[in-house]
Amino acid sequence: MHDIRFIRENPDAFDAAMARLGVSVSSSDILGIDAGRREKITAAEAAQAERNAASKQVGAAKAKGDEAEFERLRALVGEKKAEIARLEEEAKAEDARLTELLATLPNMPHEDVPDGADENDNVEIRRWGEPRVFDFEPKEHYELAAVQDGMDFETAAKLAGSRFVLMSGAVARVHRALAQFMLDTHTTEHGLTEVNGPVMVREEMMYGTGQLPKFGDDSYLLREGWWLIPTSEVTLTNIVNDVIVEEGYLPRRFTAHSLCFRSEAGSAGRDTAGMLRQHQFEKVEMVSVTHPDKSMEEHERMTRCAEVILEKLGIPYRTIVLCTGDMGFGARKTHDIEAWLPGQNMYREISSVSVCGDFQARRMNARFRPEGGGKPEFVHTLNGSGLAVGRCLIAVLENGQREDGSVDLPEALHPWLGGKRRITAEGTLV
Structure with a gap:
């Protein structure tokens, strides 16, 4: 949500930011509604003052026996009461209109975010690892002999429809181990606090993190009124919903492994093969709540936490900065980390x-109380995948594949697999 005071005081900067995002709404559109709202409030306050003054005079006129003045003043009090009610209702309507407009506008991009129209304009900032050179044609994850029995799309389609998968045996074990490995790394090495929270949330929680009202079609609404979370960012960030914390509470760093649900609206025909894009998937999420002065530093720290997971697993990756045309609705700046998939x-x-x-x-309405006193200020929030478990499984399978269809598993994962090192071509963990 944008700060209306910032827009009043910096209309040109706001317009420049929206122009970078290709948003046609201008500060004049917003400030026009805001001015009308404030005029109604001022008029209602003036009418209230007139009503109060007239109310005081009613008794005096009655005491003097001035019946005509008494009736005039009493009528004036009634008129002002009706006028106040009308003006307050109009102000309330303008306020709702303003809030609705502000709620649909994306965040202002940070000054060092590159301008661009789409993913082709993103900027790579670093790479790690060299993609493996195969002496055979590498396959995609779902084509590997090692996963043929453990990654069942046909049965999943019978159970739930397209874009679901039924994992079993060694594949399910490796998938679970990856999530545990990520959680343990984040909690023991990166200082994050593990949280296990609900995957169904109230509507205001989805609003708080920006999924609503604009992106409701991307998520699932249950008939009881709960929403299935598209990511545990929703659960973790809303821990501070409508709370004032002490400055010493910050930073707070959370992580959670959860099921995530997305309708994948607008992605028809994209990545339909395999388990790259699913309606239900698992993710280890990271969320930080910080002091405003520390959020950009925290962004680099969180990015590094995600990169470390891939490095421990030996998966080559690159890190990019998203351009203005590819950033998410609520982001000021985004780093995407992309893993190398030999099959693709x-x-x-x-x-x-x-x-x-x-x-x-x-x-x-998440705020903190400064240590030196003063008015509570808004915290800053960050979120990131640490990592998407299913996509990490894909990367592990494809990068570790052997010509016979078996898969060598990363050494870092062995302790979470009871010392097992490989999935054979027959699908056995050995």
Whole structure:
């Protein structure tokens, strides 16, 4: 949510930011509504003052026996009461109109975010690892002999429809081990606090992190009124919803492994083969709540936390900065981390780490009380994948594949697999 005071005081800067995002709404559109709202409030306050003055005079006129003045004043009090009610209702309507407009506008991009129209204009900032050179034609994950029995799309389609998968045996074990490995790394090495929260949330929680009202079609609404979370960013960030914390509480760093649900609206025909794009998937999420002065530093820290997971697994990756045309709704700046997938011969997104500034905090009224006293201020929030478990499984399978269809598993994962090192071509973990 945008700060209306910032827009009043910096209309040109706001317009420049929206222009970078290709948004046609201008400060004049917003300030026109804001001015009308404020005029109604001022008029209602003036009418209230007139009503109060007339109310005081009614008794005096009655005491003097001036019946005509008494009736005039009494009528005036009634007129002002009706006028106040009308003006307050009009102000309330303008306020709702203003809030609705502000709620649909994306965050202002950070000054060092590159301008661009789409993913082709993103900027790579670093790479790690050299893609393996195969002496055979590498396959995609779902084509490997090692996973044929453990990655069942046909049965999943019978159970739930397209874009679901039924994992079993060694594949399911490796998938679970990856999530545990990520959680343990983040909690023991990166200082994050593990949280196990609900995957069904109230509507205001989805609003708080920016999924609503604009992106409701991307998520699932249950008939009881709960929403299935598209990521545990929703659960973790809303821990501070409508809360004032002490400055010493910050920073707070959370992580959670959860099921995630997305309708994949607008992605028809994209990545339909395999388990790259699913309606239900698992992710280890990271969320930080910080002091405003520390959020950009925290963004680099969170990105590094995600990169470390891939390095430990020996998966080559590249880190890019998203351009204005490819950034998410609530982000000020985003780093995407893309893992190398030999089967596709390309890098694919496995983590997206975003700093949101006070954008989400304003929507959820999340604040902190400065140590030196003074008015509470909005916290800054950040979120990022640490990592997408299913996509990490894909990367592990494709990078570790052997010509006979078996898969060598990363050494870092062995302790979470009871010392097992490989999935045989027959699908056995050995």
